[in-house]
Amino acid sequence: MRLDHAPRRRRTVRxxxxxxxxxATGFLVTGLLATTPAHTEHGTSTxxxxxxxxxxxxxxxxxxxxxxxTPEPIAVxxxxxxxxxxxxxxxxxxxxxxxxxxxxxxxxxxxxxxxxPIVWLAGGPGDDAVGEAKMAIDGGLNRDRDVIFMSQRGxxxxxxxxxxxxxxxxxxxxxxLVYGAPSTERLHVEATRACRDQLAGRGVDLGxxxxxxxxxxxxxxxxxxxxxxxxxxxxxYGTHLALIHMRLHPQGIRSVGIDGILPPSxxxxxxxxxxxxxxxxxxxxxxxxxxxxxxxxxxxSATFERLVRELEARPVTTTVTxxxxxxxxxxxxxxxxxVNWMTSATHVAPGVPRSLDExxxxxxxxxxxxxxxxxxxxxxxxxxxxxxxxxxxxSEWVPYESRAEAIRGGRAVFPxxxxxxxxxxxxxxxxxxxxxxxxxxxxxxxxxxxxxSDIPTLAVSGGFDSQTGADNGPYVARTLSRxxxxxxxxEPHVVFATSRCAQEITASFFDNPTxxxxxxxxxxxxxxFEIGP
Numbered sequence: 051m052r053l054d055h056a057p058r059r060r061r062t063v064r065x066x067x068x069x070x071x072x073x074a075t076g077f078l079v080t081g082l083l084a085t086t087p088a089h090t091e092h093g094t095s096t097x098x099x100x101x102x103x104x105x106x107x108x109x110x111x112x113x114x115x116x117x118x119x120t121p122e123p124i125a126v127x128x129x130x131x132x133x134x135x136x137x138x139x140x141x142x143x144x145x146x147x148x149x150x151x152x153x154x155x156x157x158x159x160x161x162x163x164x165x166x167p168i169v170w171l172a173g174g175p176g177d178d179a180v181g182e183a184k185m186a187i188d189g190g191l192n193r194d195r196d197v198i199f200m201s202q203r204g205x206x207x208x209x210x211x212x213x214x215x216x217x218x219x220x221x222x223x224x225x226x227l228v229y230g231a232p233s234t235e236r237l238h239v240e241a242t243r244a245c246r247d248q249l250a251g252r253g254v255d256l257g258x259x260x261x262x263x264x265x266x267x268x269x270x271x272x273x274x275x276x277x278x279x280x281x282x283x284x285x286x287y288g289t290h291l292a293l294i295h296m297r298l299h300p301q302g303i304r305s306v307g308i309d310g311i312l313p314p315s316x317x318x319x320x321x322x323x324x325x326x327x328x329x330x331x332x333x334x335x336x337x338x339x340x341x342x343x344x345x346x347x348x349x350x351s352a353t354f355e356r357l358v359r360e361l362e363a364r365p366v367t368t369t370v371t372x373x374x375x376x377x378x379x380x381x382x383x384x385x386x387x388x389v390n391w392m393t394s395a396t397h398v399a400p401g402v403p404r405s406l407d408e409x410x411x412x413x414x415x416x417x418x419x420x421x422x423x424x425x426x427x428x429x430x431x432x433x434x435x436x437x438x439x440x441x442x443x444x445s446e447w448v449p450y451e452s453r454a455e456a457i458r459g460g461r462a463v464f465p466x467x468x469x470x471x472x473x474x475x476x477x478x479x480x481x482x483x484x485x486x487x488x489x490x491x492x493x494x495x496x497x498x499x500x501x502x503s504d505i506p507t508l509a510v511s512g513g514f515d516s517q518t519g520a521d522n523g524p525y526v527a528r529t530l531s532r533x534x535x536x537x538x539x540x541e542p543h544v545v546f547a548t549s550r551c552a553q554e555i556t557a558s559f560f561d562n563p564t565x566x567x568x569x570x571x572x573x574x575x576x577x578x579f580e581i582g583p
Contacts (some may be wrong), residue, residue, distance in 0.1 A: 445497075
């Protein structure tokens with residue numbers, strides 16, 4: 051689709067880096083239901099608080115109401131203005147069924163909030179934005195603007211919620227299986243098929259859970275809430291959705307922040323391999339630059355790659371104790387499991403060198419405990435909307451990347467890895483086989499288009515991000531004429547969650563989207579890595 055944009059301004063892409071020592075490579079008053087908006091697109095002189103007025107616009111309806119139930123209580127929702135947005139499940143079927151999306155508006159901390167709120171796009175795909183409200187508010191995002199959280203279609207507080215415990219339960223059992231074995235593949239695909247059968251049996255239109263429909267949901271939300279202009283902030287997969295949203299529905303967007311960037315035009319297995327390489331190398335380099343770490347754990351990258359090869363040839367089986375589980379848990383570590391552990395372990399970077407060294411010397415306990423702990427945690431059950439996960443992956447990613455392209459992408463950055471490891475990209479195991487079972491139509495090729503826009507954009511990455519590599523920032527900025535690119539060194543995926551500096555930069559961006567304050571980058575220091583006996 052060709053969209054008419056405002057006249058293009060002089061290109062002002064800015065790439066900001068830290069000092070040489072810290073190089074930056076970067077989810078209440080109810081009004082009467084109305085058939086016309088209380089505020090037009092151009093605004094009126096009277097403004098009710100966002101989320102307090104019922105409004106119907108075409109086939110979309112916002113109704114104020116109670117805040118959604120979340121897996122755990124979220125204190126910041128106590129003061130939120132909540133409700134639901136009702137939208138068509140499939141806009142190509144106007145007489146089809148409707149679905150509801152939970153909405154929570156957390157008020158600004160300031161007595162006089164700015165008129166342009168921030169809408170939060172969650173990670174995943176499959177995470178619930180409402181459930182991420184604590185992260186956003188803890189980071190000060192509501193300092194002087196309301197922040198809007200809407201459960202993306204299919205997620206936990208939406209109706210229907212496309213969660214599947216069959217997949218969660220399999221993932222927990224899989225820690226005791228050889229990661230890439232054909233027998234594991236069969237069980238993996240059986241769990242995916244059971245999920246699909248369950249959702250289809252409930253009448254869910256599986257082909258309607260994708261970024262095109264979700265982007266339209268957010269565009270409709272803005273109008274249904276009577277907002278003239280808002281700011282968009284997406285994390286992780288939410289950046290993927292944000293880039294599509296600003297391409298398809300640029301109207302009313304003042305600025306866009308994206309953190310942990312996943313470009314739709316590059317998304318797929320090859321990109322995950324590249325991202326893993328970047329994040330791993332960032333961590334290994336930081337260790338090498340610390341005399342104590344380098345002396346105790348020299349050539350850490352080579353050690354890691356050797357362990358991947360050795361474990362793939364001879365998997366290690368152990369048992370560990372996991373909180374909440376009264377009996378020991380069997381864990382199998384092969385090469386694929388180690389790669390996937392490492393992809394997540396950049397979030398606990400200080401302990402990684404010691405963990406790898408202990409594994410190299412025959413002690414897998416630390417890595418096995420972390421690998422099993424994540425899969426068996428209560429947070430791993432019943433929360434992820436697997437129907438949305440596969441709706442996105444199987445319509446927008448897999449049709450546009452061949453198996454050979456995926457493996458070539460892995461071999462380009464990890465040439466020493468066995469083919470059996472390269473066959474399963476990090477965090478995307480058996481995706482092609484799962485998508486064959488999921489059986490939804492491919493999205494139009496335009497879903498892979500780059501986003502071209504002059505909307506001011508902040509593209510933020512972490513130097514240790516092994517899930518969405520820091521080079522995605524400069525990549526998306528090539529076609530975003532008013533982009534500021536920032537890489538926060540020594541930080542993992544989604545820097546807003548872990549870095550006070552990133553939070554300060556983000557706040558300053560929404561204050562002044564063309565000139566965020568980035569001075570805090572110069573004072574950042576690497577983590578102090580653990581040194582074992």
